[in-house]
Amino acid sequence: MEHAYIYDHARTPRGKGKPDGSLHTIPSVRLATTVLSAIRDRNQLDTGLIDDIVFGIATPVHEQGQCLPRIAALAAGYDERVAGIQVNRFCGSGLDACNIAAAKVMAGQADFAIGGGCESMSRTPIMSDGGAWTSDPQLAFATHFVPQGISADLVATKWGYSRGDLDAFAVRSHQLAAQAQQQGRFLGSIVPVKNLLGEAVLAYDETVRPDCRLEHLQSLKPSFAEMGSKLGFNAIATQRYPEIEAIEHRHHAGNSSGIVDGASAVLFGSRAAGAKAGLRPRGRVLSFAEIGSEPTIMLTAPAAAAQKALARMGMQPRDVDLYEVNEAFAAVPLRFADALGLPVDRINVNGGSIALGHPLGATGGMLIGTALDELERTGGQTALITLCVGAGMGVATLIERLA
Numbered sequence: 001m002e003h004a005y006i007y008d009h010a011r012t013p014r015g016k017g018k019p020d021g022s023l024h025t026i027p028s029v030r031l032a033t034t035v036l037s038a039i040r041d042r043n044q045l046d047t048g049l050i051d052d053i054v055f056g057i058a059t060p061v062h063e064q065g066q067c068l069p070r071i072a073a074l075a076a077g078y079d080e081r082v083a084g085i086q087v088n089r090f091c092g093s094g095l096d097a098c099n100i101a102a103a104k105v106m107a108g109q110a111d112f113a114i115g116g117g118c119e120s121m122s123r124t125p126i127m128s129d130g131g132a133w134t135s136d137p138q139l140a141f142a143t144h145f146v147p148q149g150i151s152a153d154l155v156a157t158k159w160g161y162s163r164g165d166l167d168a169f170a171v172r173s174h175q176l177a178a179q180a181q182q183q184g185r186f187l188g189s190i191v192p193v194k195n196l197l198g199e200a201v202l203a204y205d206e207t208v209r210p211d212c213r214l215e216h217l218q219s220l221k222p223s224f225a226e227m228g229s230k231l232g233f234n235a236i237a238t239q240r241y242p243e244i245e246a247i248e249h250r251h252h253a254g255n256s257s258g259i260v261d262g263a264s265a266v267l268f269g270s271r272a273a274g275a276k277a278g279l280r281p282r283g284r285v286l287s288f289a290e291i292g293s294e295p296t297i298m299l300t301a302p303a304a305a306a307q308k309a310l311a312r313m314g315m316q317p318r319d320v321d322l323y324e325v326n327e328a329f330a331a332v333p334l335r336f337a338d339a340l341g342l343p344v345d346r347i348n349v350n351g352g353s354i355a356l357g358h359p360l361g362a363t364g365g366m367l368i369g370t371a372l373d374e375l376e377r378t379g380g381q382t383a384l385i386t387l388c389v390g391a392g393m394g395v396a397t398l399i400e401r402l403a
Helices: 028-043 068-075 093-106 137-142 148-159 163-182 214-218 225-230 233-240 271-276 301-311 331-340 360-378
Strands: 004-011 050-056 083-087 112-120 200-202 260-269 283-292 322-325 382-389 393-401
Touching (some): 004 028, 004 271, 004 360, 028 068, 028 112, 028 260, 050 360, 068 083, 083 093, 093 112, 093 260, 093 360, 093 382, 093 393, 148 225, 148 233, 163 331, 225 233, 283 301, 301 331, 301 393, 322 331, 322 360
Parallel strands (some): 050 112, 322 382
Antiparallel strands (some): 283 393, 382 393
């Protein structure tokens, strides 16, 4: 089997995913062409060598439909022989897209492939695509469906993460992200987004709050309490988990992931293809895994996905230098650390989605890039990237830095 090497990665800054966000006026396809153009131009790459572009898009409707990565490749001026495909595994879409691109190389069926994703959450709101799980009452009842926010509060209640624990983790996310920004740790990966006049509209992650303090978060009301009580979701969750007397609602906008716009791209290739193109590999994919889990609690699968990916390499959690665990809600990385017996200081050392935002389909590619950059900065050897996924799933990717 071939190795899949990582040659480069690029991402847009994350823009606030609301009408007043800096990237709201930029169509999804422009976000995608921004990162595809950067991969080509920074590597002086003949795009005719790329076999496929695999993008994660969690809401693949309206302007994010019609196989956006293929259209974006054409818009970016790529060779017309370059194919494109988009995939959807909810929040895990971008990491799965990278795994699929890497798998094509590992199977010897692609010389180069680009993985990544795109999501303009201000222009194509989450849940715009509908779906049976939320719209079919019989199915929702049979599977004990609850929204993710209820699941997050269920995790916090079940494992005893207090409001103070969650808020403290959120403050940590903002402080570490602000430090990373100040020290220029993201500059090698961020590609400024420009308007039609060629003017930069955003060159940095827009939602980081360097001044975030516990007292700021303590005044925020829980986001999911009314939904849980008035719509009956608390009762559904406690029916599935009868050991819990009542759900304590502890998550709010300040300790949950930010809604943002953005895109990412990661260039994977074989050793021979890289040598032919005059490129030096920066890392390689060691293994990846995906897994299903109980769908009501929904957010605990990253630990199992990580263990599955590690087992394929005969490794233990302690063998990994660095973890990127998507901060969908503060309880997710806290539970991940406890489940694997890891110190929190090895997780999300440059902040996470609570501070930086979570552009659904793009996040996985962004996290691979963040992890690889940090390994190079610190001299670490291995990193594991993982995300929780709607409907009770998890995905994980284990990478290695090359000297």
